[in-house]
Amino acid sequence: MNHFIEIQNLKCGGCAKTVIDTLNKVESINTITVDIDKSMVSFFSEDASALPIVEKKLSEIGYPPVGSKNSVITKAKSFVSCATGKMSS
Secondary structure (H helix, E strand, C coil), X not given: CEEEEEXXXXXXXXHHHHHHHHHCCCCXXXXXXXXXXXXXXXXXXXXXXXXXXXXXXXXXXXXXXXXXXXXXXXXXXXXXXXXXXXHCC
16 A cells, blocks of 8 residues: 655655655555655555554654654754755765
């Protein structure tokens, strides 16, 4: 099943790289893509429980789903994640 999550704080390729690298560690998902212009993450999983796991991972690195709390701390995490993604390119 394909899943699509609109996320907050996604700004650039560095952010996208961090999101993809993080989600590649989740065993039950694959075919991960990030659309920066639409702030959208998509992935495939046959496991129905994958969606909340992915949403939690995204929030942990500063990219919570739209509609979730986006605190100053979450925004700060996204800046760090973005910089990390840029440096590891």
